Amino acid sequence: MxxxxxxxxxxxxxxxxxxxxxxxxxxxxxxxxxxxxxxxKDVLLRAKNFSESLQKSLGLDDAVTKKVFNAYLGNTKPVDEIRMGQGSESEKKAALVANQAEFDQTLKSILSPGGFAQYIKSKKTGSHWHKNRLMT
Known part of the structure; x- marks a missing residue:
């Protein structure tokens, strides 16, 4: 027993x-x-963290922050499709770079010129919210 x-x-x-x-x-x-x-389930959390960190660093108002949140959230599906799809690692990397350029253009239409310039500058210096963005 x-x-x-x-x-x-x-x-x-x-x-x-x-x-x-x-x-x-x-x-x-x-x-x-x-x-x-x-x-x-963490996609919403990542989108929230990304938009809130941009809000703090760029001084965005609530309306613009919501647009950034929605843009990030809308871009998670294409990024995941690239990562999980067929193709070599170099093809996936090239597709992710192209997707990042499209996402940057979306942000350019949402952010002010000065805010977008700060965003691009912080990407080059490797800020924490850009590193989080690449993990989506």
Missing amino acids: KKVILCSLIMLALISMKATAQTGDQATKPVKIGDEWQMP
């Missing part, structure tokens, strides 16, 4: 460890269901 209980506890522990490991891995990668990508 003791062996059965001990074996059951060990099995339960192994199953829960495996379930925890799968949950952690799924949070970092999007999942494609049919033609739609199901984004990780």
Whole structure:
């Protein structure tokens, strides 16, 4: 009887460890269901952090910050499709660079000229919000 209980506890522990490991891995990668990508739950948090850090560093008002948030959020699907799609690493890198240029143009239309210049300057110096942006 003791062996059965001990074996059951060990099995339960192994199953829960495996379930925890799968949950952690799924949070970092999007999942494609049919033609739609199901984004990780942290996408909203990353978009919020990116827009709030731009708001603080560039002194954006709430309306512009919301536009930045929406632009970032809208760009997560193309970025994830590139990362998870077919192709070599060099092709994916080139596609990500092109996507970043498009995202920068979107930000250029949202931010003031001075704010956009600050954003570009901080990209070149490697600010924390640009590094977070590349991880999307």
